[in-house]
Amino acid sequence: MIASILEWLTSSATWSGEAGLGARIVEHLWYSLLAVVIAAAVAVPLGLWVGHTGRARWLVSLANSLRAVPTLGLLFAVALWLGPKISGELAFLIPSVVVLVILVIPPILSGVYAGVEAVDPATRDAARGMGMRGMEVVRQVEIPNALPLILSGLRSAFLQVIATATVAAYIGLGGLGRYLVDGIKTGDYVSTAGGAVVVSVLALLVDGVLALVQRLVVSPGLTGGRTGRTRRGRSEPTTASTSPTTSTGSSTRSPARSGMSAGDGGVDSHAT
Template sequence: MNQTVLMTWEWLTDPANWQGRGGILAQSLEHLRLSFVALLVAALIAVPTGLWVGHTGRLRWAAVNLTGAVRAIPSLGVLFVAVLLLLPRLRGELAFELPALIVLVALAVPPILSGTYAGVDATDPAARDAARGVGMTGGQVLRQVEIPGALPLIMSGLRSAMLQIIGTATIAAIVGLGGLGRFLIDGQASRQYDQMAGGAIAVAALALLVDQALALLQRVVVSPGLSSAARVR
């Protein structure tokens, strides 16, 4: 046990493992790139949809049930299905990346969608009524009252979507995707536990860092009036 910890430590602290094309640094950046692309695409789909569902109240049941239903679907299985279906139809670089990206986006949409929907839906009915009553148009109510009020839940939706993405991107190394998952999968294949464990530590650290960064962003964008710290003294 001490031996493996030591080996993992040595692997992690060896500068050679950090540099170069397949190094920890490059793979971290690749992992981040894939994750943020997926998050961005998912948010572009899910946030407007969630706002629409929340603002109009239409398709509410779908938004409510979607997250639960998708959570039950095993991401590894879906990943393999996507690759088997799409790989023969794609060429070049895209062939490796696209199926995985589609799965990452598909898994990230529900948490963002339901967070956005729930955030808008949770707007104080009195505030919404007052907003209309003082003469805001539908768009103004959405922009000035519902979206700012929904931000905490939109942000937590984004955070859980990002965790899902980072985790799934890790296992997507098995279908050839770049990123830190490579160390875990390649280490497994070549029976090099130090590389697996070192990569696992790097992934865990990356996930924690990104989550904390998003938490920080949440603090910046969410009005202090909405945080639980702002209560009657």
């Protein structure tokens, strides 16, 4: 079975044509990216507002409750509701994107809200003390400090949407889900397993790229980067750490010198 899957993945016939693996990967990434962009346009401003003001926290709980909704059942319900009202390929695309957007709003909203909420209040007060107003505090203080959690939410959203976008094939859309749906229908389990492998690898690759982006754009001070260390990883001595040693050493030597002086003075006085 494994040999058959490898042969299928490396075959030129699998990758060629409008319905080949390369075209399906592009379609799959397009659906996923479209869903994440729309979800981010809704969830990022909402999360910033809730985290900055502390109001309507129930919206975050409500969004997280949507994780319990079965994706495939919701897809069929939305397709039956919107499908007859839309013509052409949009009758398949819009219901799929709507369901995927509902799926990826919770991780993005939770990441943005948690990141802004975790900003130290003293940092906000210092920014206001410097004359910054509401949106300036959000742009210049809260977003940079919340960036690690914001990007973590986006990474989680991409992982979920890439893994779940396969359900779009159940209502006639393209993408890598076609290999899973058509393979099970026709009994071609090699293409079914191969499509599942490609989906997994694609999700890992996208997560790796986003992890690299996060490493590049997030300040090392927010990720526990090295501070006060040499290139070899050993702590550099500081003035604060060396001063007590010098002081202790001098105080240890001073009594001996004082005693010697006193002793010498005593002998001289006695001799006198």
